[in-house]
Amino acid sequence: MLNFAIETGFVLIGLAMTLNLWRLVRxxxxxxxxxxxxxxxxxxxxxxxxFGVRAGSSAYFEAALILAVMGFVGTVALAKYLLRGDIIE
Amino acid sequence: MKRLLPHPALSxxxxxxxxxxxxxxxxxxxxxxxxxAVLLPAVTRRFWPDTPRLQRPGVALRLAARVALDIxxxxxxxxxxxxxxxxxxxxxxxxxxxxxRDPFAATILASIVSLTPGTVSIDVDQTRWVLSLHALDAPDxxxxxxxxxxxYEAPLKEVFAC
Amino acid sequence: xxxxxxxxxxxxxxVGAAFxxxxxxxxxxxxxxxxxxxxxxxxxxxxxxxxxxxxxxxFSTTAPGLSLHEIAxxxxxxxxxxxSAHVLAxxxxxxxxxxxxx
Numbered sequence: 001m002l003n004f005a006i007e008t009g010f011v012l013i014g015l016a017m018t019l020n021l022w023r024l025v026r027x028x029x030x031x032x033x034x035x036x037x038x039x040x041x042x043x044x045x046x047x048x049x050x051f052g053v054r055a056g057s058s059a060y061f062e063a064a065l066i067l068a069v070m071g072f073v074g075t076v077a078l079a080k081y082l083l084r085g086d087i088i089e
Numbered sequence: 090m091k092r093l094l095p096h097p098a099l100s101x102x103x104x105x106x107x108x109x110x111x112x113x114x115x116x117x118x119x120x121x122x123x124x125x126a127v128l129l130p131a132v133t134r135r136f137w138p139d140t141p142r143l144q145r146p147g148v149a150l151r152l153a154a155r156v157a158l159d160i161x162x163x164x165x166x167x168x169x170x171x172x173x174x175x176x177x178x179x180x181x182x183x184x185x186x187x188x189x190r191d192p193f194a195a196t197i198l199a200s201i202v203s204l205t206p207g208t209v210s211i212d213v214d215q216t217r218w219v220l221s222l223h224a225l226d227a228p229d230x231x232x233x234x235x236x237x238x239x240x241y242e243a244p245l246k247e248v249f250a251c
Numbered sequence: 252x253x254x255x256x257x258x259x260x261x262x263x264x265x266v267g268a269a270f271x272x273x274x275x276x277x278x279x280x281x282x283x284x285x286x287x288x289x290x291x292x293x294x295x296x297x298x299x300x301x302x303x304x305x306x307x308x309x310f311s312t313t314a315p316g317l318s319l320h321e322i323a324x325x326x327x328x329x330x331x332x333x334x335s336a337h338v339l340a341x342x343x344x345x346x347x348x349x350x351x352x353x
Contacts, residue, residue, distance in 0.1 A: 005261035009302075012268035016275035016294070023279050023287075031284055031343040038335055039278055039291040045324065046271050046302045050264065053309050061306070061320060068324055072331040079338040083345050106326070109319040164270060164297045167289060171277040180286050203333035206293040209285075210333070211340040223340065225289045 006054050013050070017043050034078045041071030099137070100126040145248050152244040159205050159240075167206040170226050181227040182211075185234040187218040189242060194249045195220070201241050208233070256312050260305045267301030274298060284343050288336055295332040300325055 017040055024036035045064045052060030107122030130137075170178060189195060192215060199210040202222055210222045220237075227233045274294025281287045303321045310318035 001261050002257050005264045009264045009268035012272045016268075016272040019272075019275040019279040029284060029343070029346065031339055031346065032287065034342075035284070035287060035291060035339055036278065038339070039275060039294060042291060042295050042299060042328070043271055043275065045328075046267065046299050049299070049302050049306045049321070049324075050268075053260075053264070053306050056313065058310060058318070058320070061324070065320075065324055065327075068327050068331070072327075072335055075335040076338050079335070079342040082342040083338070106323055109323045111320075160296050164293055167277075167293055168270070168273045171273055171280065171290070175280065175282060178286070180283075182285075199337065200330075200333040203292055203336050204296055204329065206289060206296065209288050209292060209336050209340060211337065211344065223285045223288065225286055 002053075006050055009050050010047070013043050013047050017047075030082055031079070034075060034082075037078075038071060038075045041067060041074075045071075099130045103129055148244050149248045152241070152248065155240065155244075156201055156205065163206045167225060170207075178226050179228050181224050181230050183208075183222050183224055183227060183230040183234055185220040185222065185237055185242075187213075187220055187242065188238070189246050189249075190218060191249060194245050198241055198245055202237060208237075253312060256308065260309050263301045263305035263308070267298050267303075267305065269298075270294060270301065271298035285340070288340060288343075292332055292336050295328050299328055 020036050020040040020043060024033050024040070027033055045067050048060045048064040048067065052058060052064070104122045104126040107125055108119060111118040111122070187195060187198070189198070195213045195215070195218075199213050199220060202208050202210040202220070207225045208222050210220060212221045213219075214221070222237075224230070224233055271294045274290040274292075277290030277293065278287050281290065303325045307318050307321040310321075
């Protein structure tokens with residue numbers, strides 16, 4: 001049953017990331033693309049957590065944590081760039 | 090005591106986070122956590138704004154439980170709206186006049202509003218003390234503003250006594 | 252593993268994945284930027300939240316000792332999600348205003 005849930009989870013999150021990719025390509029504005037990237041990072045975190053449960057290893061968790069930190073910093077930096085034309089004032 | 094731990098809540102948070110991250114309750118890991126909990130706030134104390142003191146921890150816990158419950162309930166409601174016909178949505182910008190006058194408490198309120206699905210806070214105006222937010226589906230903006238004031242702002246005011 | 256725990260873990264994974272997908276459907280389907288902003292906040296809060304709880308429960312029951320480091324990811328996401336939503340909303344408003352001025 002756990003295996004079924006994990007496989008289904010992979011499919012659902014894969015679909016979600018495909019939709020994010022569509023929004024990333026489609027735009028129309030730069031803010032939409034940043035939002036799509038941010039959502040994609042969050043979905044990637046979910047995917048990594050799922051990989052960790054399937055492999056029974058907590059090594060995936062470290063990657064998920066780093067992705068959470070870097071995704072957040074990246075989103076804020078990109079949005080800040082749009083807001084000011086500069087990242088560090 | 091005051092000099093050793095200028096921000097007791099921050100120290101506790103660092104210690105707990107370290108314990109969770111190291112994922113092992115060994116004496117060594119906890120000792121390093123305790124050391125960091127004392128060192129980090131002391132080294133960075135000049136960067137920390139004056140946060141208001143937590144006056145009523147009981148009310149804070151009840152507020153946290155309410156927010157957690159609201160996240161689940163509102164998630165289901167938003168899911169229905171996302172899957173349903175989009176033409177029936179009535180998105181709106183709503184302005185909520187605030188009673189609290191503390192930047193930290195206002196930040197917490199804005200975060201709560203963003204975390205509960207269906208509303209995203211956009212700006213806190215600290216001269217007029219107005220929280221502007223965007224609602225996914227708000228047929229009655231006035232009622233939404235009143236609900237946010239009653240459900241989240243009133244307990245927050247009580248927690249920080251501001 | 253205990254079958255009851257396995258059921259709970261499986262349910263949490265399915266619920267989490269379903270909400271992550273719903274958030275992304277919202278992102279793809281909703282008509283303008285500010286309504287789209289609601290999708291990711293939802294995916295974070297319940298989607299990843301349920302997933303991370305499932306992982307924590309799974310490792311707490313299969314490996315010796317409690318597994319709490321997943322909660323650190325959850326705490327971090329709950330703090331960072333409103334901030335990134337807020338910054339993005341500000342950027343969008345700024346661009347809209349500049350477009351209107353032109």
